[in-house]
Every structure is written in C-alpha cells, then in structure tokens.
Amino acid sequence: MLLLYHFLVHLYPATYRGEYGEEMLAVLSEVLTENQKKGVMARIVSAVCEIAGLLCGALREHIRNIAGSIRVEKSFSRRVTMRSDFRFPKTTVTLMALVLLAVFLAIEKGKDIQASIAYANPQVGPIHPTQQLALLPTLLLVLAFACLMGAFGWAMLFALRRTGSQRLSNVDVSSRPGCGTSLSI
Amino acid sequence: MDSAPISEPILLILLSLADQPRHGYAILRDTETMTEGRLRLSTGTLYGALHRLLADGWIERFHQEDGSRGKQVYRLTPLGRRNLQQEITRLKLITRLASLRIASKET
Numbered sequence: 001m002l003l004l005y006h007f008l009v010h011l012y013p014a015t016y017r018g019e020y021g022e023e024m025l026a027v028l029s030e031v032l033t034e035n036q037k038k039g040v041m042a043r044i045v046s047a048v049c050e051i052a053g054l055l056c057g058a059l060r061e062h063i064r065n066i067a068g069s070i071r072v073e074k075s076f077s078r079r080v081t082m083r084s085d086f087r088f089p090k091t092t093v094t095l096m097a098l099v100l101l102a103v104f105l106a107i108e109k110g111k112d113i114q115a116s117i118a119y120a121n122p123q124v125g126p127i128h129p130t131q132q133l134a135l136l137p138t139l140l141l142v143l144a145f146a147c148l149m150g151a152f153g154w155a156m157l158f159a160l161r162r163t164g165s166q167r168l169s170n171v172d173v174s175s176r177p178g179c180g181t182s183l184s185i
Numbered sequence: 186m187d188s189a190p191i192s193e194p195i196l197l198i199l200l201s202l203a204d205q206p207r208h209g210y211a212i213l214r215d216t217e218t219m220t221e222g223r224l225r226l227s228t229g230t231l232y233g234a235l236h237r238l239l240a241d242g243w244i245e246r247f248h249q250e251d252g253s254r255g256k257q258v259y260r261l262t263p264l265g266r267r268n269l270q271q272e273i274t275r276l277k278l279i280t281r282l283a284s285l286r287i288a289s290k291e292t
Contacts (some may be wrong), residue, residue, distance in 0.1 A: 020232050023257050027209040027228050046225075053227025060233060 001032055008051065011058035013065050039070065066157065092160065191272050194226055195234050197251060199261065199269045202244060206260035207237070235259060 009021050010052045028050065035043045191199070194216070201207060201215040209231060217225050226234075238244045242263030249258040261269070 016236070020236065023209055024228050026256075027213065029229075030210045031213070031228065049225065049227045050229070053229030055229070057229030057233045125195050128260075 002029060005050065005054065008054040008058065011055070013058075015063050100165050149172065187249070190275070191268075193224065194230060195238070196269075196272060197224065197226075198234055199265060199272075202259055202261045203266070203269060206247075206249075206258045208256040208258050212259070228292070235283070238265065283291070 007024060009017060009024055009028075012021065031050065035046050036045075078096070115155065189266060199211055199217040200219065201212045207215060209228070211228055212235075213228070215233055235244065239246060239259075242262055244259050245262050246257050246259050249256055
C-alpha cells in the first residue's frame with residue numbers, strides 16, 4: 001500500500017514533492033500503522049480516502065502551477081508577464097506557425113473540394129434505423145478523437161512546462177564565462 | 186484568503202494549531218478528535234491546505250527533533266492567529282443571529 005502511496009506522491013509537481021513528499025509519506029505510513037488495528041472495512045475506506053485525496057491534491061497543484069505561471073498584470077498596458085520559473089522553448093513559435101499554416105492549407109483545400117462538388121450532394125432523406133445504428137460508431141470515433149486531442153494537448157502543455165522549467169533550473173550561471181552575478185532570469 | 190470565509194478543513198487546522206504547534210499526523214488526529222470522527226482529513230487535503238496557509242503566511246514551519254528522527258512542525262503566525270480570531274468573531278455573530286431568528290420563529 002505504501003508503494004502505491006509512493007507512486008501517487010510522485011504525481012505531484014517536483015517542487016511540491018521536494019518540499020512535502022517525504023513528510024507526506026511519513027504521515028501516510030503512520031496512518032497505515034494506525035489502520036492495522038481497525039477492521040477491513042475501515043481500512044478500505046481510509047485507503048480510498050487517501051488515494052482520492054492524493055489524486056485530487058496532485059491535480060490541484062498541477063492546475064495551480066499552470067494557472068499561476070501566467071499572470072496578467074493589471075496595468076494600463078495589459079501586458080501578459082510570466083513568472084521566472086516558466087518559459088516556452090523557442091521551438092514553440094515555429095511549431096505554432098506550422099500549425100497555423102496547416103490550418104490555412106486545410107481551409108483552402110476544403111474550399112477547393114466544395115467548389116469541385118458543388119450541387120452534387122445527395123438530398124438528405126429520413127434517417128432509417130440502420131442509419132441510426134451507423135451513427136453510434138461514428139460518435140464513438142469522434143469521442144475517441146476528442147479524447148486523443150485532449151490528451152495530446154495536455155501532453156504538449158506538460159512537455160512545454162517541463163522542458164522550460166528544467167532547462168532554466170539546469171542553467172549553471174557560475175560556470176559560464178563572462179556571466180557575472182548580475183544575471184537575472 | 187484575507188476576506189473570504191474560511192472553509193471547515195482550514196478552520197479546523199488553524200484551531201488545531203491554536204493551542205500548540207503540531208506536526209502533520211498530529212493535526213490529522215486532532216481534527217478527527219475535534220469533530221468526533223465526523224471529519225477525517227486525507228493526507229493530500231491536509232498538505233494542500235498547509236501549503237496554502239504557509240504561502241499566505243498564516244502558519245510557519247520549523248524542524249523539531251522528536252526521538253530518533255526529526256519532524257516538521259507547524260505553528261500559527263500572528264497574522265494567522267488574528268485571522269482566526271476574526272473568523273471566530275464572524276461565526277459567533279452568525280450563531281447569535283441564527284439563535285435569535287429561530288427563537289423568534291418558535292415564539
């Protein structure tokens with residue numbers, strides 16, 4: 001059980017884990033020891049509560065990290081500033097430009113297709129039961145695609161955050177020639 | 186967290202630290218005792234709350250040697266104590282108001 005808790009604590013952001021991880025595991029260990037005196041049902045309830053608490057806590061801290069990384073300054077200029085521990089890699093600009101280009105190309109291609117088959121669309125009639133059945137796999141496919149896109153978006157955000165913060169945390173200011181103590185990130 | 190009402194878990198954590206500093210597990214046990222077993226905080230919830238309270242300067246953490254190993258212990262700061270007192274005053278006001286309203290309805 002402690003192994004599972006250990007894994008769940010690893011779901012927390014690295015900074016949070018570094019600060020509280022060991023302490024949380026010590027508390028969880030004490031809770032487990034105390035639960036050994038209780039019945040099976042009480043142990044199950046306690047384990048479920050702890051697992052749910054750890055999962056929710058990890059999710060909350062990740063959301064707080066992402067939300068807290070981008071801070072909108074309430075000034076006249078309405079500038080968007082970012083905290084020093086969060087930076088997008090330079091490749092993000094290239095990737096975003098490529099995505100934008102792909103979207104424009106897709107729109108243009110769509111217009112070409114529409115122009116080539118104008119007035120050729122068959123008339124839509126009443127939906128028969130067989131057609132209704134055929135809708136189900138399509139809906140499932142759309143749902144799976146949406147889930148996939150969501151997971152991809154999350155992975156991109158996660159990767160961007162990790163690469164940005166890790167790269168900055170790995171910067172060794174003192175070993176760089178010409179870099180004095182005045183370097184600020 | 187300056188003006189918004191305090192949630193029950195946060196209030197109980199602050200009350201637990203009001204009389205003496207405590208470590209994480211002791212806070213869990215104390216909140217359970219205070220609510221007579223009604224509220225059992227999970228470790229994730231407890232540390233989420235402690236993290237927030239530390240960030241807001243309501244509590245502070247220090248290291249205390251406890252037998253064979255050291256433990257991180259939490260205590261209220263003057264700001265935390267002041268905010269706790271304000272919250273208790275607010276709750277007293279609500280309780281008094283509720284008692285008056287209920288009494289006037291019964292008579």
